[in-house]
Amino acid sequence: MMKLKEKELHLIANMKNISYLLIFIFLGSCTSNTILEEPEDLIPRDTMSILIQEMMIASSAKHVKNKNFERKIEYMSLVYDQFEIDSTRFQTSNLYYMSKIDVYQEIFENAKVRLEKQKAFYEEIKNKKNPIGIDSLKKIRVRDKKKLEKMIPIKGIGLKKRPSL
Numbered sequence: 001m002m003k004l005k006e007k008e009l010h011l012i013a014n015m016k017n018i019s020y021l022l023i024f025i026f027l028g029s030c031t032s033n034t035i036l037e038e039p040e041d042l043i044p045r046d047t048m049s050i051l052i053q054e055m056m057i058a059s060s061a062k063h064v065k066n067k068n069f070e071r072k073i074e075y076m077s078l079v080y081d082q083f084e085i086d087s088t089r090f091q092t093s094n095l096y097y098m099s100k101i102d103v104y105q106e107i108f109e110n111a112k113v114r115l116e117k118q119k120a121f122y123e124e125i126k127n128k129k130n131p132i133g134i135d136s137l138k139k140i141r142v143r144d145k146k147k148l149e150k151m152i153p154i155k156g157i158g159l160k161k162r163p164s165l
Helices: 002-028 045-063 076-083 087-100 099-130 132-151
Strands: 151-154 159-160
Touching: 002 132, 045 076, 045 087, 076 087, 087 099
Parallel strands: none
Antiparallel strands: 151 159
């Protein structure tokens, strides 16, 4: 009986060692060897940043009505035409830059900065066109609403001014 317990303990110890070995092999195989080779037709970093900026604008414009009152128009093909690339070239370049996360993050940060500058530029133009701003329209609406609140509906007559208290 004693020999049986010793064999079981020895077997359990061996199983622990084997499981530790398998875990070590699994963790060792999870190294980051995901950096791809540079493709021949790689889009340069600065162009990729501008391209991503334009793609962000195109994707956000998908749900906005255009001047013909149409929605859900796919603008990505126009972006590809503007940069004279196709979707496969973008995909290979994007995959390559994704494998180098620091470079990819830099590309997106540059695109974000450009978008913020562009937004500020257009807001400045918008404010120059309407120097009074939308706030004046809100004030008029509030003033008209207060006038309507002072009026009381009279059946058959319409609105009548409330008596002052």
